[in-house]
Amino acid sequence: MTRAVDKSGDWKNRLYNLGFELFNSGKRFEAHEEWEAIWLDEPKGHPNRLFLQGLIQVAAAFHRVDTNFLRAAYRLFRSSRRKLIPYSPGYKGVNVASLIPLLETWIDRLGSLNRGDAPSHADYFPMALGGRGWNEATREPDASPEGLSTFKAFEEYSSDREVRSVCPKCGDALAVNGRRRAPAEDVESVWRVACPRGCVERAFAGAGA
Numbered sequence: 001m002t003r004a005v006d007k008s009g010d011w012k013n014r015l016y017n018l019g020f021e022l023f024n025s026g027k028r029f030e031a032h033e034e035w036e037a038i039w040l041d042e043p044k045g046h047p048n049r050l051f052l053q054g055l056i057q058v059a060a061a062f063h064r065v066d067t068n069f070l071r072a073a074y075r076l077f078r079s080s081r082r083k084l085i086p087y088s089p090g091y092k093g094v095n096v097a098s099l100i101p102l103l104e105t106w107i108d109r110l111g112s113l114n115r116g117d118a119p120s121h122a123d124y125f126p127m128a129l130g131g132r133g134w135n136e137a138t139r140e141p142d143a144s145p146e147g148l149s150t151f152k153a154f155e156e157y158s159s160d161r162e163v164r165s166v167c168p169k170c171g172d173a174l175a176v177n178g179r180r181r182a183p184a185e186d187v188e189s190v191w192r193v194a195c196p197r198g199c200v201e202r203a204f205a206g207a208g209a
């Protein structure tokens with residue numbers, strides 16, 4: 001799926017802010033398209049990519065709720081939470097620290113449903129995303145060699161790919177909670193990225209952990 005994007009002027013800021021307007025007016029699918037257009041243009045390995053993936057998955061999760069695919073919504077909420085955790089307390093105008101507990105409430109509610117349950121939308125609380133400002137100064141994740149390599153490993157794990165990053169000190173393969181690949185069903189609330197020799201270790205934790 002491709003669409004023509006007007007890349008004149010400050011187009012990323014324009015699309016980014018439009019995404020929040022669309023999201024907050026209930027147009028979740030359209031919001032995800034705006035953010036995806038920015039994501040496609042960000043260089044591989046840049047922290048903006050995982051952040052946008054997280055936001056896109058929040059929009060996609062709500063789109064699944066709206067269309068009553070609740071198991072898919074549940075998985076997307078879990079996955080979005082994991083992707084956004086490294087950006088707490090805030091990133092590009094989004095208050096991530098307050099967003100994570102809202103995502104966790106959705107995860108708890110959807111997780112307690114049985115297969116085939118069809119609760120009405122009235123059971124769910126509405127959620128607005130308070131964010132705008134692509135150019136807002138943001139605290140980038142830790143840019144030290146240890147910070148960059150552990151973030152990269154977490155990003156690889158969070159994107160359901162094999163962890164390929166190595167320890168910046170000894171060159172051994174890094175692992176997340178002792179694994180090189182995320183399990184199909186995400187049941188973790190703390191992700192400890194570490195070198196098997198103990199040279200580096202970083203923990204990424206959810207607000208409820």
Ligand SMILES: [Zn+2]
Pocket residue numbers: 167168169170171172195196197198199200
């Ligand atoms: Zn090492």
